[in-house]
Amino acid sequence: MATEKCFAKGSPAPGPVPKGRLRLYSMRFCPFAQRTRLVLNAKGIKYDTINIDLQEKPEWFLEKNPLGLVPALETSAGEIIYESPITCEYLDEVYPEKKLLPSSPFGKAQQRMLLEHFSKVIPYFYKIPSARRNGEDVSNQEIELKEKFAKLNEHLEKKTTKFFEGDTITMIDYMMWPFFERIEVLELKHCLDHTPELKKWTERMLEDPAVKITMFNMDTYKAFYKSVAEGKPDYDLGL
Amino acid sequence: NFSERCRAEGSPAPGPVPKDQVRLYSMRFCPFAQRTRLVLHAKGIKFETINIHLKQKPDWFLEKNPDGLVPVIETPAGEVVNESVITSVFLDEVYPEKKLLPATPFGKAQQKMMLEHFSKITPQLFKISSARRKGDDVSGLEAELKEKFTSLNEYLVKRKTKFFGGDTITFIDYMMWPFFERLGMFEVQHCLDHTPELKKWTELMLEDPAVKATMHSTENHKTFYNNFLDGKPDFDYGL
Numbered sequence: 449m450a451t452e453k454c455f456a457k458g459s460p461a462p463g464p465v466p467k468g469r470l471r472l473y474s475m476r477f478c479p480f481a482q483r484t485r486l487v488l489n490a491k492g493i494k495y496d497t498i499n500i501d502l503q504e505k506p507e508w509f510l511e512k513n514p515l516g517l518v519p520a521l522e523t524s525a526g527e528i529i530y531e532s533p534i535t536c537e538y539l540d541e542v543y544p545e546k547k548l549l550p551s552s553p554f555g556k557a558q559q560r561m562l563l564e565h566f567s568k569v570i571p572y573f574y575k576i577p578s579a580r581r582n583g584e585d586v587s588n589q590e591i592e593l594k595e596k597f598a599k600l601n602e603h604l605e606k607k608t609t610k611f612f613e614g615d616t617i618t619m620i621d622y623m624m625w626p627f628f629e630r631i632e633v634l635e636l637k638h639c640l641d642h643t644p645e646l647k648k649w650t651e652r653m654l655e656d657p658a659v660k661i662t663m664f665n666m667d668t669y670k671a672f673y674k675s676v677a678e679g680k681p682d683y684d685l686g687l
Numbered sequence: 688n689f690s691e692r693c694r695a696e697g698s699p700a701p702g703p704v705p706k707d708q709v710r711l712y713s714m715r716f717c718p719f720a721q722r723t724r725l726v727l728h729a730k731g732i733k734f735e736t737i738n739i740h741l742k743q744k745p746d747w748f749l750e751k752n753p754d755g756l757v758p759v760i761e762t763p764a765g766e767v768v769n770e771s772v773i774t775s776v777f778l779d780e781v782y783p784e785k786k787l788l789p790a791t792p793f794g795k796a797q798q799k800m801m802l803e804h805f806s807k808i809t810p811q812l813f814k815i816s817s818a819r820r821k822g823d824d825v826s827g828l829e830a831e832l833k834e835k836f837t838s839l840n841e842y843l844v845k846r847k848t849k850f851f852g853g854d855t856i857t858f859i860d861y862m863m864w865p866f867f868e869r870l871g872m873f874e875v876q877h878c879l880d881h882t883p884e885l886k887k888w889t890e891l892m893l894e895d896p897a898v899k900a901t902m903h904s905t906e907n908h909k910t911f912y913n914n915f916l917d918g919k920p921d922f923d924y925g926l
Binding site: 530 | 762766768769770773774776777780781792793795796799800803
C-alpha cells in the first residue's frame with residue numbers, strides 16, 4: 449500500500465523496514481534527496497520511499513532522525529543514515545554492484561575533493577533566485593557563478609572525458625546533477641553560455657537511465673517553486 | 688632534516704617526495720592541519736612536513752594546490768590530496784595499520800554523521816572569539832555553545848563509552864580534538880563546566896601519544912592567535 453503522498457505531523461508511524469529492503473525518507477523535489485535516489489536507481493537497489501512533509505514533520509520521523517532532514521535511509525536493522533553524501537557513500541559500500549566510487553583511495557579522494565568544490569557552488573542556486581525575488585541586483589553573483597562554472601568546464605576540458613571522472617558516470621556526476629537539472633527553472637541557464645563542455649555534460653546526463661527515472665520536467669518544477677514562493681510548498685504536486 | 692620554519696613566496700620548490708613516505712604541507716598552529724598530523728602520528732606513518740607561510744604562499748605550493756590551504760598530503764607518486772577530512776580518510780584507507788575508521792559501512796557512516804554535527808560547532812568558536820574582541824556581548828553565543836557541548840556530553844553518557852566511537856580513540860575523536868585543545872585560546876573553557884563526560888574525554892585525549900606529539904600549550908595558542916588576529920601572524924612562533 450505504498451503511497452507517494454507525503455507523511456505529515458499526526459500521521460501513523462510506518463512499521464519496521466522489512467528484511468532485505470531499504471527505506472528512503474525523501475521529498476519528491478528535494479535536490480539533495482535526488483542524489484540518493486540517483487544512486488539507488490543507478491545501482492539497482494530495491495527500496496521503498498516515504499515522503500515527508502518538511503513543514504509539518506511527523507513526530508515519529510523526528511524520533512528516528514532528530515535533525516529531521518531528508519534524505520535519510522533506514523535499514524531493516526533500524527540503522528538510520530542521513531546527509532546526502534553520507535547516504536550515497538554508504539550505499540556504494542554496502543551494495544557492490546555497479547560501483548560508483550573508484551576502488552583506489554586516491555580515486556575516492558579526488559571525488560571527495562570535487563564534491564567539496566561543488567559544495568561552494570550550491571549556495572548560488574539558492575542565493576541568486578532568492579535575491580532576484582527580492583528585486584536585488586544579481587549581476588555580481590551571476591559573474592561569480594559563471595567563474596565557478598568555468599572552473600568545472602576547465603576540469604572537463606583538461607580530462608577530455610565525457611563525465612567528471614571518466615567516460616562513464618561516477619558518483620560525483622550524480623552528486624552534482626540535481627542542481628543542473630533545476631538550472632533552467634532557476635533562470636540560471638544563461639550562466640552556462642560560455643562553458644560548452646559543461647553544457648555537453650548536462651546533455652549526456654539527461655540520457656542516463658537513473659536521471660530519467662528521478663527527474664522532473666520544467667513545468668513541474670515551475671509549479672513547485674511557485675508554491676514554495678507562496679509559502680505553501682506543494683510536496684504532493686502532480687500526484 | 689627539514690627545517691620547521693615556514694616556506695614563503697620566493698622559496699625554492701621542494702623536490703619529489705621520497706619513496707618511503709608522504710609529505711604534509713602544514714602550518715604549526717592550524718587546527719585543521721593538526722587533524723592530519725594526529726592521524727599520521729596515530730597510525731605511525733612515515734612523513735615529512737613542509738610548513739607554509741600562509742600570508743605569502745610560494746608559487747610552487749599554489750601550483751600543487753590552487754586553493755592554497757593546508758593541510759595537503761603529497762605522495763611519492765605526486766598525488767595531491769587536500770581538505771583535512773579528505774586527507775585523514777585517505778591516509779586511513781592507504782595505511783592499513785591502526786585503522787581509525789570502523790570496518791563496517793554503517794560504522795563509517797556513524798562517524799561521518801558525528802563529524803557533520805561537530806562541524807556546526809567550529810564556526811561558533813571563531814565567532815565567539817571575534818565578537819569578544821570587538822567588545823560585543825557573547826553570552827548568547829556562549830549559551831548556544833554550551834547547548835552543543837551538552838549534546839556531545841549526552842552522547843557519551845548514552846553510549847557509556849570513553850571516546851566518541853567506543854572505548855578506544857577513533858577517527859572522530861581526532862577530527863574533534865584540535866578545537867577542544869584550543870578552548871582556552873578561544874576563552875570558552877568554562878563552557879565545559881556542566882559537561883563532565885565531555886571534560887573527562889578531553890582529559891583522556893590529553894594522554895594520547897598522537898595528541899602529545901602534535902599539541903601546543905594554551906599560552907602558545909593564545910600568543911599565536913592574537914598575533915594572527917592582529918594581522919601579524921608568526922607562523923614560526925616558538926622555533
